[in-house]
């Protein structure tokens with residue numbers, strides 16, 4: 200035995216039980232009471248929780264927009280993930296334009312990550328207008344382990360609803376999962392024109408400029424397209440209660456619709472745009488209301504939303520300051536490092552979710568949906584030894600200076616946490632311990648997704 204975690208509370212998607220975990224090489228060898236302590240390394244984890252490494256299925260590292268690149272690259276992005284108990288991330292391979300073949304975009308992105316990643320990673324394939332017709336390219340990226348596609352209903356990359364319908368049909372035949380950024384482009388454009396006409400373009404108008412109705416409308420259209428195609432569909436970063444209700448209603452009708460939300464949509468509101476730091480909280484879709492927060496928590500608890508991911512897309516305050524209006528401020532926020540601690544404190548300790556439920560939304564469900572299960576996302580013999588030692592007795596006030604994003608700020612500054620990540624193991628290797636990053640660039644591996652019947 201290479202490693203034995205002794206005396207902790209093992210948290211799986213089903214239960215919490217006192218057990219030891221034995222690791223051999225990169226895999227979990229055994230889980231059970233009183234395992235023999237003949238291991239090269241024994242760690243006493245009495246009073247701690249052992250969770251499967253979290254999976255953040257929505258991150259953007261070194262992503263270009265115009266002249267800008269996000270603050271976190273593959274190295275700093277995956278380093279901060281390790282420090283937050285996240286052992287697998289899924290980023291995006293996006294073609295530079297509709298003329299670039301999907302396989303070329305994918306090859307470039309894999310090359311970027313290869314020597315930089317500190318945790319394991321997968322990729323979603325962004326599909327640009329017209330590329331939804333190219334069955335050959337879609338099939339090729341799936342063969343290379345990219346089993347999910349990503350499309351947008353807004354931005355320059357947007358596909359019309361009918362084109363999304365065509366992609367859904369292709370994906371159904373190929374066994375892939377289509378994921379969609381949902382904000383109706385016409386509604387967003389119309390509102391922007393109104394605000395521009397009255398000179399209300401300051402970043403303070405960001406929430407107003409991308410109304411809840413735009414998200415709800417796009418989710419409704421996409422659910423209809425998925426029903427017509429007979430395909431499953433996954434809605435990324437749901438920010439509105441109305442969107443969550445549509446997903447719940449479709450599921451109640453028997454449709455395979457899956458939804459992801461983010462810590463910021465659960466814990467922050469649009470009041471943040473009124474302050475002097477509005478740019479630092481500017482992301483798309485925008486922050487909403489306390490009532491939206493409440494409905495999103497409720498639908499996580501009911502299982503109608505299956506995943507919490509962060510949409511980690513970080514820009515430094517200096518990069519953000521370049522924005523003069525809501526439409527030209529770099530959009531996105533850092534989040535991966537605080538994902539698990541926030542879900543534990545504000546989910547479990549405040550009675551909104553159970554520990555097994557946070558394992559489901561942060562590990563098991565993401566692994567199942569994106570073809571990584573049971574290698575990732577669970578604590579079981581034979582699975583990768585991606586382990587988080589979580590100390591529920593550590594009280595922490597979140598401060599950017601203790602975190603590891605190159606953006607050097609957090610939207611959760613000052614948040615009080617009860618419990619924090621003590622240590623992170625990636626495939627049996629200790630990569631974070633008691634505040635110190637111990638991993639190295641290049642140790643993260645690409646984990647090909649497998650086609651799974653959902």
Ligand code: URP
Pocket residue numbers: 259380481482483484510512530531532
């Ligand atoms: O504002 C955001 N969320 N930026 C990242 C790109 C996206 O839409 O997810």
Ligand code: ZN
Pocket residue numbers: 380435436483484
């Ligand atoms: Zn998005």
Ligand code: ZN
Pocket residue numbers: 443444447498
């Ligand atoms: Zn509901």
Ligand code: ZN
Pocket residue numbers: 257259510512
């Ligand atoms: Zn995103």
